[in-house]
Amino acid sequence: MENITKQLEGALAATRDINQVDSDKKQLVLQDLADALLKNVEAILLENEKDVQLVDINDPKRDRLILNEDRIQALAKSVLDVAQLPDPSGQLLSKRILENGLLLEKKAVPLGVVAVIYESRPNVTIDVAALCLRSGNVCLLRGGTDAFHTNSVLIEIIQQVLLKNQLNPNIVQLLPTDRKFVQELLTATKYVDIIIPRGSQSLIDFVRAHAKVPVIETGAGVCHTYVEQSATIDKAIAIVANAKISRPSVCNALDTVLLDEQIADSFLHGIIIPFQKAQVEIFADEKSYVILEQLKYPYLQKADDADFGREFLDLKCSIKVLDGLDNALRHIATYSSRHSECIVSNDAEKLERFMNAVDAAAVYANASTRFTDGGEFGLGAEIGISTQKLHARGPFALEKLVTEKWYVTGNGQIR
Amino acid sequence: MENITKQLEGALAATRDINQVDSDKKQLVLQDLADALLKNVEAILLENEKDVQLVDINDPKRDRLILNEDRIQALAKSVLDVAQLPDPSGQLLSKRILENGLLLEKKAVPLGVVAVIYESRPNVTIDVAALCLRSGNVCLLRGGTDAFHTNSVLIEIIQQVLLKNQLNPNIVQLLPTDRKFVQELLTATKYVDIIIPRGSQSLIDFVRAHAKVPVIETGAGVCHTYVEQSATIDKAIAIVANAKISRPSVCNALDTVLLDEQIADSFLHGIIIPFQKAQVEIFADEKSYVILEQLKYPYLQKADDADFGREFLDLKCSIKVLDGLDNALRHIATYSSRHSECIVSNDAEKLERFMNAVDAAAVYANASTRFTDGGEFGLGAEIGISTQKLHARGPFALEKLVTEKWYVTGNGQIR
Incomplete structure (x- = not known):
């Protein structure tokens, strides 16, 4: 033929x-x-x-x-x-x-x-x-x-x-x-x-x-979770751990954690427990690297620019410490693949601003990005996730x- | 720059x-x-x-x-x-x-x-x-x-x-x-x-x-009107004349008339009056050519293959005589640009079959294809007609x- x-x-x-x-x-x-x-x-x-x-x-x-x-x-x-x-x-x-x-x-x-x-x-x-x-x-x-x-x-x-x-x-x-x-x-x-x-x-x-x-x-998912300073830290840790570890090879898995400076220390102290257990490799920006090094986190590397906007599809993620919602929005607008993006926060006004401002197929307030899925959304089997x-x-x-x-x-x- | x-x-x-x-x-x-x-x-x-x-x-x-x-x-x-x-x-x-x-x-x-x-x-x-x-x-x-x-x-x-x-x-x-x-x-x-x-x-x-x-x-419109044998001839003539003459330069204007053999003669006798007045040039297939020649229609040419599936955007159209709905559907499936397609008929079963079988943005029963328009459909101004x-x-x-x-x-x- x-x-x-x-x-x-x-x-x-x-x-x-x-x-x-x-x-x-x-x-x-x-x-x-x-x-x-x-x-x-x-x-x-x-x-x-x-x-x-x-x-x-x-x-x-x-x-x-x-x-x-x-x-x-x-x-x-x-x-x-x-x-x-x-x-x-x-x-x-x-x-x-x-x-x-x-x-x-x-x-x-x-x-x-x-x-x-x-x-x-x-x-x-x-x-x-x-x-x-x-x-x-x-x-x-x-x-x-x-x-x-x-x-x-x-x-x-x-x-x-x-x-x-x-x-x-x-x-x-x-x-x-x-x-x-x-x-x-x-x-x-x-x-x-x-x-x-x-x-x-x-x-x-x-x-x-x-x-x-x-x-x-049905494109790649470069998915961020932004932990805002008012977040309940335990909830943030559970959400980030689930988004990264539950099935790292899929497009709705977490790639980058963005942390408000005020809560970086307490969040990182907590997240290293599930991350270390699952052997998650962290590509850390300068500020988070200092903290994680002090905590003797074993799977630690310094992030370079290419580690942001990178879809890992693996037990790896990048972490960046920044200052406030506007900087988080700017980072996401630059590096997102417009698939699934999340904010963890208890501040109603910031939640609303994040959800409206982020340009993505699915935006999340206080839940794991892993839910972006036809079955989970009640639509039945899917052919893919359109970005x-x-x-x-x-x-x-x-x-x-x-x-x-x-x-x-x-x-x-x-x- | x-x-x-x-x-x-x-x-x-x-x-x-x-x-x-x-x-x-x-x-x-x-x-x-x-x-x-x-x-x-x-x-x-x-x-x-x-x-x-x-x-x-x-x-x-x-x-x-x-x-x-x-x-x-x-x-x-x-x-x-x-x-x-x-x-x-x-x-x-x-x-x-x-x-x-x-x-x-x-x-x-x-x-x-x-x-x-x-x-x-x-x-x-x-x-x-x-x-x-x-x-x-x-x-x-x-x-x-x-x-x-x-x-x-x-x-x-x-x-x-x-x-x-x-x-x-x-x-x-x-x-x-x-x-x-x-x-x-x-x-x-x-x-x-x-x-x-x-x-x-x-x-x-x-x-x-x-x-x-x-x-x-927002593509071309190669628009057909099929006059089925049960059609009211006066209505068919009014619809075809309007679809061709009212604004020939636009995409929803008629390009080809398909005629059931049984009504070809009576339809052509009638349509030549508005067509001659507007100086519409007809590219006729063999059967319609014989009739139109006898009627001494002045703006007459023999159609060749390229005149079917052609968007004229002018006071020109092609005409083809054929035998029954299935042949009309086959012709339209071959030559249509999937914009606007019309049947003129009084046979409810044939109307329904035509409307369902024709693959086009808009399908018409007994009305001019010129209505395919955002304003006419009550949607307001349009950026174009998507095909x-x-x-x-x-x-x-x-x-x-x-x-x-x-x-x-x-x-x-x-x-």
């Missing part, structure tokens, strides 16, 4: 088929899919093993790639969860009769063709297919080479379920992993309505740089897999 | 200032702006004359460029109209208390920095500035070289109004017209939140090809100059 044009054409044609399927039928298809996953555990594990064997045993992506019976059951469960979410397509968003008698309705309709480019996790294949099916979208899945066998068998199972339900199998398609086809996908404005890159920063940057199709950027401002901001979940369409009904009106 | 970085930095800094201005104050600023335009009629006309003199008297853009007292009064009026529209920023979109006690609110907030690249019409300068001020956005205006003097004096007036109201003048800025700065603007992801190209297809294509900042595409599916579709008006922001308020919650 020299190009993916046939697959793109098939996807566009399939939008008309999935568009005619009602909400109940889509729920049934998803229930069938959950069943089919459970019935095909052996076949899936067999193909998965082929992928896993090709990855070095010490490579961290090996764990992300591995499926086992528990994980397949979890996949089936997540498909059933998506089936229970309300279908966002078809909803009437507004309705008015204009003075000239025209009936003007705005309805939510599926986006059309949704393409997702992702790396080794095979659960993305099932999550995206389920979300797109629920909302009436066609999806094009471009998974990583590492997961090729696993993704192939998963797509085969999905397409069998579609066929069994008399639906066009092109509603869910796997694209070939060869790099040369990515360029065709990224510029296929005639066929593809939206591209979502899901994975490393370098993948996202590549897509942003080359895409002509609109992109939803851009158009269409979707924050968790990009089922409810945003639609666009609007204006229906204008008249009886001969002219202008 | 070698780059526009200082202006971009100024714009980003100004977002924090306009963000703090409440709705009432923004209304007062717009009222001041309307007054200032009326007080400065002479100064505006003087600068406008400099621009107009440089354009050849036969160039159609000369008319678009010319201001006079009436047009300035219309500008002031449009500023007052925008002032009366509800401020979309600050609205509470959803509010829930999660099981863990977190208060989760979603609020509409200004997009931030909005850049508009446009051509010779100086009214865009005032319209965009007013819409951005109303919604709390900073705007960067990159107008055409032709309107440089006019735009400069208009921006000077706006900035004086901002200063008079103790506001940062960088809230509304004019960018230099030199082409080399456009590239910097299109890639300024750190400073600019959205770019809207407004003008010719070649401008839009250029922006789409080079922008890294998210773009709202893409993300964020805004159809008229891109004040209500879409916002994004969402999640406010999460806790008392120490951790995950």
Whole structure:
């Protein structure tokens, strides 16, 4: 195959088929899919093993790639969860009769063709297919080479379920992993309505740089927690420790602590207990370095400029001591990636100023940034956390897999 | 000046200032702006004359460029109209208390920095500035070289109004017209939140090809009207004549008529009366050509393939005779630019199928496509008609100059 044009054409044609399927039928298809996953555990594990064997045993992506019976059951469960979410397509968003008698309705309709480019996790294949099916979208899945066998068998199972339900199998398609086809996908404005890159920063940057199709950027999270001088120190310590330690590899994990000078000493005395236990490496600015050195904190380095605005994705963080809310706001405006930002304070006026002034998808008062997540926000499974401002901001979940369409009904009106 | 970085930095800094201005104050600023335009009629006309003199008297853009007292009064009026529209920023979109006690609110907030690249019409300068001020956005205006003097004096007036109201003048800025700065603007992801190209297809294509900042595409309209066999012919003629003749230079004007074979003869007999009066040139497919030739229609050509899917923007249209709804849907799916599409019919089932199956920003049953317009839809002034599916579709008006922001308020919650 020299190009993916046939697959793109098939996807566009399939939008008309999935568009005619009602909400109940889509729920049934998803229930069938959950069943089919459970019935095909052996076949899936067999193909998965082929992928896993090709990855070095010490490579961290090996764990992300591995499926086992528990994980397949979890996949089936997540498909059933998506089936229970309300279908966002078809909803009437507004309705008015204009003075000239025209009936003007705005309805939510599926986006059309949704393409997702992702790396080794095979659960993305099932999550995206389920979300797109629920909302009436066609999806094009471009998974990583590492997961090729696993993704192939998963797509085969999905397409069998579609066929069994008399639906066009092109509603869910796997694209070939060869790099040369990515360029065709990224510029296929005639066929593809939206591209979502899901994975490393370098993948996202590549897509942003080359895409002509609109992109939803699910970007990096450089997340700050600012401990303001009026903060309850124990609460601040619990929030910072949770935001850093509970799952350091994800985008809503803490990267930088900003400390008001007045409470720096007492905060640092407390935070080193959970941090030392978890072996958190601290990149400290001058003032915090002096304190932490006196406290003999073992995992200590002097921060340089590059340690601010850095997404660590690891048990590492930077700390800066500063003077007051305005300086904290200035630091965040300079270094934030506009994902999730937090203030810990008991001063109502400062809380309000911080929440309004910080430009981010999610702003927090006195809670861990780790809550920025579709499931935690009650939106269900998410395709990613959008750090851009158009269409979707924050968790990009089922409810945003639609666009609007204006229906204008008249009886001969002219202008 | 070698780059526009200082202006971009100024714009980003100004977002924090306009963000703090409440709705009432923004209304007062717009009222001041309307007054200032009326007080400065002479100064505006003087600068406008400099621009107009440089354009050849036969160039159609000369008319678009010319201001006079009436047009300035219309500008002031449009500023007052925008002032009366509800401020979309600050609205509470959803509010829930999660099981863990977190208060989760979603609020509409200004997009931030909005850049508009446009051509010779100086009214865009005032319209965009007013819409951005109303919604709390900073705007960067990159107008055409032709309107440089006019735009400069208009921006000077706006900035004086901002200063008079103790506001940062960088809230509304004019960018230099030199082409080399456009590239910097299109890639300024750190400073600019959205770019809207407004003008010719070649401008839009250029922006789409080079922008890294998210773009709202306000694209071409290749608009079809399908006259189904059950249509009331007189109504169909009135709708088609209006859609083609009332303002042929705009994107919601008709480009192609699709006719069911059974009514082709009677429809064409009738439409030639208004079309001949307006000297509409018809590019006819084989079947309609035979009929129109017998009728001795004077402005008749044989259509070739390129005349379908062509945006004429002129008193020209193509006509095709076909057989039934499915063929009409297929033709539209192939040639539509997804702007505005119409069916004229008395068959309820076919009307519904057409409205649901056609993928376009606006679909019409028995009314002229000329209604696709922010004002007509009751949304107020528009920045353009979006033909893409993300964020805004159809008229891109004040209500879409916002994004969402999640406010999460806790008392120490951790995950």
